[in-house]
Amino acid sequence: MELTKNITLGVYLPGNTLIHTLDPRTKIVATALLITLLLFIKSYLAYVLFLILIIAILIIATIPPGYAFCGLKPMLPILLLMWIFQLFLYSTPGATVIFSWWIFSATDAGLHMGNLISMRVLFLFTVTTILTLTTSIVSLTDGLESLLNPLKKIGLPTQELVMTMIIALRFVLILAEELDKIIKAQMARGVAFDRGNFIQKTRNLFPVFLPLFINAFKRAEELIVAMEARSYSGGKGRTKMKTLHMGRLDLLAGLFMLLFSVLVVYLILTIPPAI
Amino acid sequence: MNPLIEVANLSYSYRAGSGNEVAALKDITMKVFEGELLAITGRNGSGKSTLARHFNCLLTPVSGSVEVDGLSVSDKCNVASIRRQVGMVFQNPDNQLVSSIVEEDIAFGPENLGLPAEEIRRRVDWALKTLNLKNLQYESLNQLSEGQKQLVAIAGVLAMKPRCIVLDEPTAHLDPRSRREVIKNALRLNREEGITIVLLTHFMEEVTHCDRMIVMDMGEIKMEGSPREVFDSEEKIINLGLDFPVSAKLAEGLRKQGIRIPRKTINAEELIKSLCQLK
Amino acid sequence: MPIEVNNLSYSYKKGTPFEKQVLSNINLKINDGEFVGIIGPTQAGKTTLAQHFNALLVPDQGRVIVNGVDLAEKKADLVKLRHNVGYVFQNPDYQLFEPTVGEDIAFGPRNQNLPPKEIENRVLEAMAQVGLDYDTFNKRDIFALSGGQKRRAAIAGVLACKPQIMILDDVTAGLDPGGRKEIINVIKKLHHEQEITTIYISNSMDEIAALAERIIVLNQGQVLFDDQTGEVFLHARKLIDIGLELPEVMNITTRLIEAGFNLPGAILSIDQAVHAIAASLQKGQVDA
Numbered sequence A: 001m002e003l004t005k006n007i008t009l010g011v012y013l014p015g016n017t018l019i020h021t022l023d024p025r026t027k028i029v030a031t032a033l034l035i036t037l038l039l040f041i042k043s044y045l046a047y048v049l050f051l052i053l054i055i056a057i058l059i060i061a062t063i064p065p066g067y068a069f070c071g072l073k074p075m076l077p078i079l080l081l082m083w084i085f086q087l088f089l090y091s092t093p094g095a096t097v098i099f100s101w102w103i104f105s106a107t108d109a110g111l112h113m114g115n116l117i118s119m120r121v122l123f124l125f126t127v128t129t130i131l132t133l134t135t136s137i138v139s140l141t142d143g144l145e146s147l148l149n150p151l152k153k154i155g156l157p158t159q160e161l162v163m164t165m166i167i168a169l170r171f172v173l174i175l176a177e178e179l180d181k182i183i184k185a186q187m188a189r190g191v192a193f194d195r196g197n198f199i200q201k202t203r204n205l206f207p208v209f210l211p212l213f214i215n216a217f218k219r220a221e222e223l224i225v226a227m228e229a230r231s232y233s234g235g236k237g238r239t240k241m242k243t244l245h246m247g248r249l250d251l252l253a254g255l256f257m258l259l260f261s262v263l264v265v266y267l268i269l270t271i272p273p274a275i
Numbered sequence B: 001m002n003p004l005i006e007v008a009n010l011s012y013s014y015r016a017g018s019g020n021e022v023a024a025l026k027d028i029t030m031k032v033f034e035g036e037l038l039a040i041t042g043r044n045g046s047g048k049s050t051l052a053r054h055f056n057c058l059l060t061p062v063s064g065s066v067e068v069d070g071l072s073v074s075d076k077c078n079v080a081s082i083r084r085q086v087g088m089v090f091q092n093p094d095n096q097l098v099s100s101i102v103e104e105d106i107a108f109g110p111e112n113l114g115l116p117a118e119e120i121r122r123r124v125d126w127a128l129k130t131l132n133l134k135n136l137q138y139e140s141l142n143q144l145s146e147g148q149k150q151l152v153a154i155a156g157v158l159a160m161k162p163r164c165i166v167l168d169e170p171t172a173h174l175d176p177r178s179r180r181e182v183i184k185n186a187l188r189l190n191r192e193e194g195i196t197i198v199l200l201t202h203f204m205e206e207v208t209h210c211d212r213m214i215v216m217d218m219g220e221i222k223m224e225g226s227p228r229e230v231f232d233s234e235e236k237i238i239n240l241g242l243d244f245p246v247s248a249k250l251a252e253g254l255r256k257q258g259i260r261i262p263r264k265t266i267n268a269e270e271l272i273k274s275l276c277q278l279k
Numbered sequence C: 001m002p003i004e005v006n007n008l009s010y011s012y013k014k015g016t017p018f019e020k021q022v023l024s025n026i027n028l029k030i031n032d033g034e035f036v037g038i039i040g041p042t043q044a045g046k047t048t049l050a051q052h053f054n055a056l057l058v059p060d061q062g063r064v065i066v067n068g069v070d071l072a073e074k075k076a077d078l079v080k081l082r083h084n085v086g087y088v089f090q091n092p093d094y095q096l097f098e099p100t101v102g103e104d105i106a107f108g109p110r111n112q113n114l115p116p117k118e119i120e121n122r123v124l125e126a127m128a129q130v131g132l133d134y135d136t137f138n139k140r141d142i143f144a145l146s147g148g149q150k151r152r153a154a155i156a157g158v159l160a161c162k163p164q165i166m167i168l169d170d171v172t173a174g175l176d177p178g179g180r181k182e183i184i185n186v187i188k189k190l191h192h193e194q195e196i197t198t199i200y201i202s203n204s205m206d207e208i209a210a211l212a213e214r215i216i217v218l219n220q221g222q223v224l225f226d227d228q229t230g231e232v233f234l235h236a237r238k239l240i241d242i243g244l245e246l247p248e249v250m251n252i253t254t255r256l257i258e259a260g261f262n263l264p265g266a267i268l269s270i271d272q273a274v275h276a277i278a279a280s281l282q283k284g285q286v287d288a
């Protein structure tokens, strides 16, 4: 039983590649840009471009693609459900019916919508995962803080905001670890998670959730106490050991992202959407 | 020696005011002196961790007072400067490491103090060197052994240059070598860097290295003195749920056999020396 | 219920960049009614090995056979197995999950579908065995416990299941010396009176020397020694090399031997040491 194995969001995979050494701000802005583009594209061709880009990044960062995508595994059932919903419920006037069953009928518009939305979720997830896989928590914090700095002037508590985001990100991992532990602890005392049919297994999961959240909050709380004991007070008056530094590589990466975006925007504007 | 931490008539209850209040500390009065190595020991639930958490404002007294270098822990304004002086290392290293890389984690404390970048760098390097962690500087924390993680946690506190470090059962989960390593380093920080150390422990062998010890029970201080004095009062030690160091037990056994080993023998060196003289 | 391990290998996070081989090619057999100690430096794989004995982990390679049944087989009744093989986790935080101490201890017996009266009795008995006062702690929130109290609650949770095999993973860490003695006495008594097979993982060489009949030494995922307790501690050099040490009594007697005392090589208890030293001194006086 190892649930944490398939969790990739929030995990950092240390390395020394081009992608790892980029300034965190470059990576954050690039990720934000990609996310924005993803929200607008509606053609399969654009997704193909995205796929090529992502695979290229994975290769440069020496992240085994199999690993980057295995984080998607736990989401597949939900995605499938979403896809089915879109398939049967979404329709546009004039769409052709592919097949129908009882009171449900699936149209080609529904099919495309299902495909596009599923791909959107998959890509959003993968892009964010790549960011955390190649950026350590501290540089992520530093980068975000520095980017949000202008907002501080208008009185937004940016450092607290960033810290909350970081803890939320770590929370995913903490939750998975706690889930692993509780399932192991309950198995050791006679609950069968690894035996029985789907319904039995699902029923066995219910008594896990309450302690799961209590424990995970407890862990997060302990982390915060430990941070406070080391004089952390919401980031007020905090300084940094390593100052951020943009180099030529960042410039190149930025230019490349710009080109890519122009290409995608061009596609969005010229190719008629699939639906 | 002048006191660094002064505790006067301190009482503390968890969930004070609710129906199921737990009185954890009852009218404690004690001092931690500058530069000493103080051990606090006592039964499970006797209040050691609760007491120690008052030393750097993680808890504040329900009644009585705790002062660090003259500053009251009950006053919110003092929190920052007290935490600067008293560092705390917890039992479980996993819950206190914030970052994913060794040097980044050690830098976390000094960064919170708002020091300039060069000074942070200097302190991190110094802490790495002092605890012989130089070769782990860029390691990822989840690649380290428990003992190494515990040393990183201590380094993280050390880099804040506190006057006092509180170690709450730092060796409970370690293998023998790591345990020795952690204690050796605590002793060295005390002797060479002059840092006051408060060590909470259940290992009597560790207690014998300390200058002074406090034994707690049921939220009260039951005994206080040098380990040699404290281990001399036989029944009390057993009644308080403690034990004797192996050397002391061996010495006692030999005395019962009519072999003349001086009383108050508490460590291996003394015992071996006495035995060699008898040979 | 003998445990047999054949050519066991295991890696965590298999198939990811974090893959890490922790056990390689382990072979061993634990017979009914044995008291086996497992020692080894940190990260040696002790916990990982022990979690194979009740199928919390499943081998990548090799087999774990308990009571003649290969645990990897689909038809193996793992629920029954885990009722019979009690496992106390190394970290009590990993084990306690019910809201209160009493409910947590009752969890195992309840899963065995025992009648409520029996469950109640088991909880009472287990709490007494580990020295937790029933009235004070039965309704206590598991987070409102000191470190050592959590440990006691965790042990009680497994004692209440009344298993035939007990796996204890460093369970005395964090206990006060008095508590250590009490818990060890309970474990010893169960072993002697009910012939419970006991697998005792520990970082305390003193405890292992006093308790185990046989010791398995793990190092870097492999079995380094598997022998009678007295024999294993004769390999002082090797043990110290890998990060272990001798029991404190033996530390002293070894140094005495170096100082010219005539003592046996393996001394595992204080009584033994007292008599050997006394004998050596008397003989010395006669010689002189």
Ligand SMILES: Nc1ncnc2c1ncn2[C@@H]1O[C@H](COP(=O)(O)OP(=O)(O)OP(=O)(O)O)[C@@H](O)[C@H]1O
Residues within 6 Å of the ligand: B014, B015, B022, B023, B024, B042, B043, B044, B045, B046, B047, B048, B049, B050, B051, C143, C144, C145, C146, C147, C148, C149, C174, C176
């Ligand atoms: N969060 C809490 N809520 C309520 N009671 C608590 C809480 N934490 C500890 N206690 C109780 O307070 C008392 C003192 O606990 P403390 O943790 O200080 O003991 P300790 O001496 O450190 O013990 P140990 O050696 O087991 O670590 C105990 O009786 C414990 O049950």
Ligand SMILES: Nc1ncnc2c1ncn2[C@@H]1O[C@H](COP(=O)(O)OP(=O)(O)OP(=O)(O)O)[C@@H](O)[C@H]1O
Residues within 6 Å of the ligand: B146, B175, C012, C013, C020, C022, C040, C041, C042, C043, C044, C045, C046, C047, C048, C049, C090
């Ligand atoms: N859930 C896990 N995921 C990944 N790696 C793990 C996991 N649990 C343990 N490991 C790794 O497996 C190795 C062996 O760990 P294990 O806990 O079995 O050692 P141990 O001998 O019990 O050590 P200790 O004395 O510290 O308890 C370690 O390197 C550890 O980092």
Ligand SMILES: [Mg+2]
Residues within 6 Å of the ligand: B048, B049, B050, B168, C146, C147, C148
């Ligand atoms: Mg404590």
Ligand SMILES: [Mg+2]
Residues within 6 Å of the ligand: C046, C047, C048, C090, C169
């Ligand atoms: Mg272990």
